[in-house]
Amino acid sequence: MTEYTARQRISRSEVAHVADLARLSLTDQELDAFTNQLAAVLDHAADLEALDLTDVEPMIHPLPVHNVLRPDVVGETSDRNEVLSCAPSIENEQFRVPPVLGESP
Amino acid sequence: MSPSKEITARGLAAEVRSGVRSARSVLEEHLSVIDASEKEIHAFNLVLIEDARAAADVVDAQVAAGDDPGPLAGVPVALKDNICTRGVPTTCSSRILEGWRPPYNATVVDRLVAAGAVVVGKTNLDEFGMGSSTENSAFGVTRNPLDLRKVPGGSSGGSAAAVAAGFTPLALGSDTGGSIRQPAALCGVVGVKPTYGVVSRYGLVAFASSLDQIGPISRTVADSALMLEVIGGHDRRDSTSIPVPAPDLTSVLDRGVEGLRIGIIEELSGDGLEGIAVDVKARLGEAAAALEAAGATVAATSVPSTVYGLSAYYVVAPAEASSNLARYDGVRFGLRIDAPNAGDMNIATRTAGFGDEVKRRIMLGTYALSAGYYDAYYGKSQKVRTLIMNDFARAYEEFDILLSPTAPTTAFPIGEKTSDPMAMYLNDVCTISSNLAGHPSMSVPFGLGNDGMPIGIQVLAPATDEVTMFRVAAVLESTAPAGHPAIGGVA
Known part of the structure; x- marks a missing residue:
């Protein structure tokens, strides 16, 4: 594959920032590899830069469909306990997670 | 041709419905094929032997009671493991879903079961559908049944391999950028990506919601038509589902292509396409000639923004x-x-x-x-989708159907492209535009490459014109050169 050493479309620090946003932790080695690989994909996507798209509308949906409202009547729903039983940890019919704010050691 | 290639969902269902054969005997026969070869192919993440036996017995009880179990009576089916099955692990071939048993069925699963189908297992995939070789699975690679050193394609590689190996006559895949059609091509079977919205996505674990679509994989065009009739049609639980019934496809297969105007997409088949193989181009030329001989007019055309x-x-x-x-x-x-x-x-x-x-x-x-x-x-990129849609619309003023190869090459060796994501992505170059436009397209096996591996021809149609697409596919199937001898019964 292409080796990127000089200027790239995405820098190592940008990849680190994106990984942080995506809640992923990367090793130094992974960071190097992903930086090269993402740069190669963004390089390919650079062919879009030459296109003049000023008067083109973005496609939101492949077909002209519209929102449909159903009657406001209670239908079948999922069983509460069955749904909760999928969770790694529950307490008092709620999802249990480690401390969120200010309580971590 | 091995005898088992003759085994079709349509034929099996007819035998089971009329009481000639039991669903249980059909199932046991398929389980023995799985038992003989699954270890080396690894099409499945999970085989549901006891659940399948119970389901087959239900079908047999219906027949015994004089009831009709439905159009897929006793037909064994395999489900890509990103399709939710109530109480049965659904992994997406990812560690992150470890231990998860969905509390509901996907709509397509309910519809298959209601039609008498027997679910035999969940098939391997590239994790969450991301890949073109079924090598990106937390549970190991799936091998191409026709050459165990080669990939089956992806991401629905487990489903395509299961059908090619004779494990089941039918399987469901999902297609976000070619994930049904490309593995179907590489394994020598039929694969269909319906119009976006024709098949409910309820219970399909989402990858890219504006592109994902569930569709059939089978050994014959007629079997895919039958399966799509069963799974298609409006579902109130999917807000993107088109509010129309499933298209009637099995009755149109013998209509031929007389008078149809068919265009070969230059950008997806010509010399300008990076990496397209000589043998793939040769089969496409023969497919065009076969359609012309059957009464269609065929001409080269351009859909410029597909590049x-x-x-x-x-x-x-x-x-x-x-x-x-x-x-x-x-x-x-x-x-x-x-x-x-x-x-x-x-x-x-x-x-x-x-x-x-x-x-x-x-x-x-x-x-x-x-x-x-x-x-x-x-x-x-969202604006580019508009350009692609507009270009397709222009092409469909002149043509009823468009044609291209499904993949630029035959199946490649396991491990060849795993370290170079961009090289892997180029496998999808012919299939992606249909997803971006939301249009239907399908892959039909059409002879072999120089390496003896299958080549697929892609038939593209405008939105909701599955009927014409299947007519063309049926003619391609009946005029195709001999396929791989091992399809449907591992050699």
Whole structure:
């Protein structure tokens, strides 16, 4: 594959920032590899830069469909306990997670 | 041709409905084929032997009671393991869904069961559908039944391999950028991506929601038609489902192509296409000649903006994936790696649970959606989809159906492209534009390459014209050169 050493479309620090946003932790080695690989994909996507798209509308949906409202009547729903039983940890019919704010050691 | 190639879903269902054969005997025969070869092919993440036996017995009891179990009576089917099955593990071939048993069935599963089908297992895939070779699975690679050194394609490689190996006559796949059609081509079977909205996505684990579509994989065109009739049609539980009934397809297969205007897409088949193989081009030429001989008019045509399809796709699909996969946080289902606080638990869980390709796409998508880059990447790519749709619309003023190869080459060796994501992505170059436009397209086996491996021809149609697409596919099937001798019964 292409080796990127000089200027790239995405820098190592940008990849680190994106990984942080995506809640992923990367090793130094992974960071190097992903930086090269993402740069190669963004390089390919650079062919879009030459296109003049000023008067083109973005496609939101492949077909002209519209929102449909159903009657406001209670239908079948999922069983509460069955749904909760999928969770790694529950307490008092709620999802249990480690401390969120200010309580971590 | 091995005798088992003659085994079709249509034939089996007819025998079971009329009481000539029991669903149980049909199932046991298929289970013995699975038992003989699954170890080397690894099409399945899970084979549901006892559940399948119970389901087959239900079908037999219906027949004994004088009831009709439905159009797929006793037909064994395999489901891609990103399609939810109530109480049965659904992994997406990812560690992150470890231990998860969905509390509901996908709509397609309910419809298959209601039609008498017998679910025999969940098939391997590239994690969350991200890949073109079924090598990106947390549970190991699937091998091409026709040559165990080669990939089966992906991401629905397990489903395509299961059908090619004779494990089941029918399987469901999902197709976001070619994930049904490309593995079907590489394994020598039929694969269909319906119009976006024809098949309910309820219970399909989301990858890229504006592109994902469930569809059939089978050994014959008629069997895919039959399966699509069963799974298609409006579903109130999918807000993107088209409010029309499933198209009637099995009755149109013998109508031929007399008078149809068929265009060969220059950008997806000509010399300008990077990496297209000589033998693939040769089969496409023969397919065009066969359709002409059958009464269609065939001409080269241009759909210019499809050359931007790959670039637009590898922005749009990762962007939607990064959003869809944000739900895997270790809180409500699946894997949790414990940590002293919730934030670190999220990070530890996602880092341990996702494979490299999924991480790559999440990061690519997060980047493409991040402040300062949104317009340059995601906004621009959504506009490119409009260009592609407009170009298709122009082409369909002149032509009823468009044609291209399904993949630029035959199946490649396992391991060849795993370290170079961009080389892997180029496999999807012919299939992606149909997803971006929301149009139907399907792959039909049409002879072999110089390496003796199957080649697929892609038939593209305008939105909701599955009927004409299947007419052309049926003619291609009946005029195709001999396929691989091992299809449907492992040699």
